[in-house]
Amino acid sequence: MPHIRLDKLIKRYGNVEVLHGIELEMADNEFTVLVGPSGCGKSTTLRMIAGLEDVSEGEIYIDDKPVKHLEPKDRDIAMVFQDYALYPHMNVARNMSFALRLQKRPKAEIDKKVRDVAATLGLSDYLDRKPGELSGGQRQRVAMGRALTRDAATFLFDEPLSNLDAKLRGQMRAELALMSQRVQKNMIYVTHDQIEAMTLADRIVVMHGGVIQQQGAPKELFERPINKFVAGFLGMPPMNFLDGQIVERDGDVFVVGDGFDLRLDGPKAAAARAHSSKDVTLGVRPSDLRYDADAPADGSLSLDVLVSEYVGAQSVLLCQCGPAKVMVELGSDTPVALGQTLTFAVNAGGIHLFDHKTEVAL
Amino acid sequence: MRIAMANRMTPYMFMAPAAVIMAIALLYPLGYMVWGSFRDWNPSQSIGEAEFVGLKNYIFLWSDPNFHESLGVTLRFAFFVVSIEMVLGVGLALLLDRDIRGMSVLRTMFILPMMIAPVVVGLMWRYMYHPTIGTFNRFLESIGLPKVDWLGDYALTSIIIADIWQWTPFIFILSLAALQSLPRSALEAARIDGATPWQQIIHIKLPLMMPVLIVTGLLRLIDAFKVLEVILVMTNGGPGLSTEILALRISRTATEFRELGVAAAMSNYLLILLLLLTVAMFAFTRWQEARAAKLRMVVEDDD
Numbered sequence: 001m002p003h004i005r006l007d008k009l010i011k012r013y014g015n016v017e018v019l020h021g022i023e024l025e026m027a028d029n030e031f032t033v034l035v036g037p038s039g040c041g042k043s044t045t046l047r048m049i050a051g052l053e054d055v056s057e058g059e060i061y062i063d064d065k066p067v068k069h070l071e072p073k074d075r076d077i078a079m080v081f082q083d084y085a086l087y088p089h090m091n092v093a094r095n096m097s098f099a100l101r102l103q104k105r106p107k108a109e110i111d112k113k114v115r116d117v118a119a120t121l122g123l124s125d126y127l128d129r130k131p132g133e134l135s136g137g138q139r140q141r142v143a144m145g146r147a148l149t150r151d152a153a154t155f156l157f158d159e160p161l162s163n164l165d166a167k168l169r170g171q172m173r174a175e176l177a178l179m180s181q182r183v184q185k186n187m188i189y190v191t192h193d194q195i196e197a198m199t200l201a202d203r204i205v206v207m208h209g210g211v212i213q214q215q216g217a218p219k220e221l222f223e224r225p226i227n228k229f230v231a232g233f234l235g236m237p238p239m240n241f242l243d244g245q246i247v248e249r250d251g252d253v254f255v256v257g258d259g260f261d262l263r264l265d266g267p268k269a270a271a272a273r274a275h276s277s278k279d280v281t282l283g284v285r286p287s288d289l290r291y292d293a294d295a296p297a298d299g300s301l302s303l304d305v306l307v308s309e310y311v312g313a314q315s316v317l318l319c320q321c322g323p324a325k326v327m328v329e330l331g332s333d334t335p336v337a338l339g340q341t342l343t344f345a346v347n348a349g350g351i352h353l354f355d356h357k358t359e360v361a362l
Numbered sequence: 363m364r365i366a367m368a369n370r371m372t373p374y375m376f377m378a379p380a381a382v383i384m385a386i387a388l389l390y391p392l393g394y395m396v397w398g399s400f401r402d403w404n405p406s407q408s409i410g411e412a413e414f415v416g417l418k419n420y421i422f423l424w425s426d427p428n429f430h431e432s433l434g435v436t437l438r439f440a441f442f443v444v445s446i447e448m449v450l451g452v453g454l455a456l457l458l459d460r461d462i463r464g465m466s467v468l469r470t471m472f473i474l475p476m477m478i479a480p481v482v483v484g485l486m487w488r489y490m491y492h493p494t495i496g497t498f499n500r501f502l503e504s505i506g507l508p509k510v511d512w513l514g515d516y517a518l519t520s521i522i523i524a525d526i527w528q529w530t531p532f533i534f535i536l537s538l539a540a541l542q543s544l545p546r547s548a549l550e551a552a553r554i555d556g557a558t559p560w561q562q563i564i565h566i567k568l569p570l571m572m573p574v575l576i577v578t579g580l581l582r583l584i585d586a587f588k589v590l591e592v593i594l595v596m597t598n599g600g601p602g603l604s605t606e607i608l609a610l611r612i613s614r615t616a617t618e619f620r621e622l623g624v625a626a627a628m629s630n631y632l633l634i635l636l637l638l639l640t641v642a643m644f645a646f647t648r649w650q651e652a653r654a655a656k657l658r659m660v661v662e663d664d665d
Contacts, residue, residue, distance in 0.1 A: 052550050073556035085547035089569045098565070099555035132654075150555070 002063040002076070002153050003028060004049065004186065010057035011044050011210075019044055019210045021058065026203075031180050031187045035197040036207035036233070043158055045207070046190045050079050050156050062154075078147035079156040082163060084139045086131040086146070092118070093127040096145045117148045120182075137168045144179065157189040161196065173199060194234050198222070206230050228359035231283050231352055237316055240289075240326045242282045243356065246272050254298070255282050255353065259322025263298040265348045271362055272353060279356035286316070288350025289328045295345035303328065305340050317342075399626035405616075412623065419627035429628065431603045432611040439518065439607055440586035443525045448579055450526065451533025452571075456563055459541045469538070473531040480528070484595025487524040488513070491596070517597050517605045524592055529585070533578055540574035541567065573650055580643040584636055608632050 004026045011019040019041045026032045034042040047053040049060060051072035059066050067075050086095050093114050094101075100110045118124045121141045131139055140160065147155055160176075161169045177200055180187050191197055197204050198218045205215040206229075214226040218234075225231035231239045244257025253269045253276075255262045262282070264272050289301065303319035303326055310332060317336065319326045328344055330336065353362040394409070399419055403412035423429045458469060475483070490497040491512035499509045512520045544567060552566045568575075590609040593599070599606030599614070606614075608628065616625035 050554060052553065072550075072554045077554065079551065079554050081547045081551060083545070083547055085545065085551040087548055087552070087566060088545075098552070098557075102556050102561060102565075146551075146555075 002186065004154065004188075005061040005064075006045070006049070006058070007061065008058040009045065009048060009055060009060070011041070011048065011053065012056040017056075017210070019048075022212060024205060024212065024215070026186060026188065029184050029186065031189065031200055031202045032205060033189045033191060033197040033201035033203070034205045034207055035191055035194060036213075037192060040207040041210040042190045042192075042207045046156055046158055046188060049075075049154075049188060050077055051075055076153045077156055078150040078152035078154070079158065080143045080147050080160045082159040084131070084143040084163075086139060086142055088131050091128050091130050092123060092134070092142050092145075095131065095142055096149045098146070099150050113149050117145045121145050121148075136164055137172065140164060140172055144176075148179075148183065152185070154186040154188065155183075157187065157191075159191055160189075162191070162193070176200060195236065198234065204234075206233060208233075224361075225283075225352065226361055228281060228283065228354045228361075231354070231361075235285055235287075237286045237327045237329070239283045239285045239352070240324070241354075242284075242321060242324045242326070244280055244282050246275050246278050246280055246353075248273065248276050255280065255351075257282065257322060259324070260301050261298060262301075262346060262351070264351065268348070268351055268353070275353075275355075275362055278362075280362065281354040281356050281359070283352035283354060284326075284346055284350055286327050286329045288347035289326075289344040290347065291328075291330050291334060291342060292345040293343050295343050299348070300343050300345045301326065303342050303344060305336055305338055305342060308336055308338065395626045395629055398622055399630050401623045403623040403626075404620045405622060406620075415623070419623045420631075423624065423627055423631065428603060429611070432606050432608050433631075435518065435604070435606060436587060436608045439522060439525075439589070439605075440583055442522050443529070443586050444579060444582045446522070446526050447530045447533050447582060448575070450530045451578075452537045452568075452575065454530070454534045455537035455541050456567065459538060469535075473535055475528045476531045478528070480589075480591035481595055483524065483528050484592040487520070487527075487592070488596045491520055513597050514601055517601060521593050521596055521605055524596065525586070525589065528592070529582065533582065536574060536578045537571065540571045544570050576646060577643060580639060580646075584639050584643075587632065587636055587639075 006022050006024040009019055009022040010017060022041075022045055024032075024045075034045060036042050044053060048055050051067070051070060055068045059068050061067070062075060087098065090098065096114050096117060097110045100113065114127070115124070118127055121144060123138070123141055123145060126134060126138060126142075131142065134142065140163075143160065157176075161172050164172060173196060180200070189196075189200060201218055203215060204218050204221050206213045206221065208229050214221055214230045221230060222234050225234065228241065232241070242257050242260060244255045244260065247254045247256045253264045253272045255264065255272070260282075284301075292300065301321055303317075303321050305317050305319050306325070307318040309316040309318070313332055314329050315332050315336070317328050317330055319328060319342070336342070354360060355362060398409055398412075400414060400416060401409065401412035402415045402418070403409060454472065458465060458472075478486075489495075493499060493509065493511060493514075496512070498512060502509055510516065548570075549562060549566060552562050557565060588609055589607060590613065593605055593607055593610055594613075597605045599610045609632070612625050612628045612632070615621050615628060
């Protein structure tokens with residue numbers, strides 16, 4: 001499988017620079033997910049790899065061969081589009097075999113390939129249908145089938161699931177994960193949905209404002225976000241942020257803010273000690289807050305419940321802590337009254353500290 | 363009950379004035395023409411004085427070699443004009459469907475011929491085709507080639523060229539609009555699938571434009587059957603009957619030969635022909651809509 005490398009990719013539209021030097025390497029058989037909010041440049045990056053968008057500066061290497069000036073068809077890629085981009089006038093079989101027919105492969109080979117792929121995707125009964133006669137999920141499958149029949153070395157996905165309803169999306173996500181295990185190819189996948197990113201990726205690349213914020217394995221990014229943006233983007237419900245200051249008191253290190261006074265332990269304390277009396281943002285994920293009425297004051301947050309959202313086994317509580325809003329999760333069997341003040345113990349390992357000004361993790 | 367009835371009638375009451383005007387403006391002359399076509403009628407008589415002859419005018423035309431000639435000229439003219447205009451118009455649209463600086467100005471210039479009054483177009487081309495002082499022959503002369511008798515030996519070709527000049531833009535703008543509304547991602551998918559620009563045109567663009575192209579072609583065909591002014595000014599049907607298209611023959615039968623009944627019958631033949639084309643066009647669009655609706659239903663059932 002080829003090894004793809006992006007070298008200082010820059011994209012400009014007129015005078016506006018939208019990508020500011022993207023550097024990225026994708027290893028063999030890796031499932032790479034580019035994730036970020038709308039307008040972060042993730043789709044543009046993917047389209048540049050595909051050859052659908054010109055590169056303003058920088059180079060794309062596939063197996064150490066520069067491909068910037070190659071047509072899409074000469075890059076050995078297959079792509080699945082957000083709106084499926086099926087050919088509306090061709091039936092499913094012809095949609096899937098279009099590339100092979102252009103290559104003038106023998107008819108028997110094309111037929112076999114289409115049949116095989118259709119069987120794996122559960123499309124065998126629909127080969128004669130036109131895209132307009134299929135449901136959204138089936139169209140999505142045809143789009144994937146079209147990419148699969150190509151036998152390309154690299155698969156590109158541009159938000160392939162975002163046009164599906166929530167239930168179908170979950171189902172297709174699982175099928176996609178299965179498919180990627182089976183075909184063992186390079187996959188580059190663009191999405192704005194962090195759950196898709198977390199579940200599918202071998203490596204997540206978080207982008208924001210035309211810059212790569214952080215890349216790495218999902219677990220690494222989740223546990224050690226490099227800045228406040230990455231911390232807030234990954235995880236559901238999102239990480240809570242509270243403004244405070246690092247204070248040294250009686251030989252211990254504390255983060256003190258309006259409504260909380262937390263003592264730091266272990267390596268966090270050592271790291272924080274170097275930044276004494278600095279303004280910081282404290283980040284705690286809802287999953288690192290545990291309801292515990294007896295927790296010590298210097299290891300817990302006292303929260304006033306504003307809203308309780310029942311979501312089944314768990315409830316998500318939106319609470320007030322000083323000037324900030326904090327989300328926590330709580331078993332639904334614990335009775336909670338609105339306006340009640342609850343104490344939540346903070347998991348010491350789940351404390352993240354960011355420089356208040358630069359938003360970089362300490 | 364009464365009130366429900368009145369409510370149901372309300373829209374028709376509001377539509378009634380328009381319907382009356384339509385009936386007078388459209389159906390009355392049409393009925394007059396049909397009525398007149400059954401009579402041996404000359405312009406000095408009122409329609410009531412003209413003798414009723416039944417289908418005589420129609421039967422006469424059926425075996426009239428001049429009418430056949432004229433119908434033949436019309437069919438040949440319409441066929442060549444529409445097919446050449448379709449090829450050129452669609453070709454230009456495919457060529458100019460890109461974002462280059464100044465393209466919008468170029469596109470506007472392309473549609474200028476369509477905006478000129480047909481009589482002016484006829485005059486313009488007549489002077490350009492003039493055997494001695496015309497642009498074309500002076501040009502041929504200046505590069506040492508023999509003159510061409512444009513409106514003589516090549517009269518039909520010449521009027522076809524003039525019509526192509528005037529009406530290709532019509533097909534061009536409609537094709538361009540169709541082209542620009544094609545799904546962009548399908549074309550991108552085709553590029554990734556390895557289609558060359560030429561293959562994209564053959565396999566993706568043209569098939570997807572086809573519904574618009576069919577309607578455009580039919581509209582042009584209907585128009586080509588009715589063309590009059592340009593040819594009237596350029597050749598007045600000559601030399602001989604070589605460019606006497608039906609519309610021109612109708613007008614001459616009525617004014618020069620003073621046979622209003624025959625002219626009316628001829629108009630009705632033309633009307634029937636156009637009606638068939640129009641019905642075909644409506645049937646086509648209806649069929650398309652029905653198919654689209656059916657497909658949508660199938661999809662919704664599946665979801």
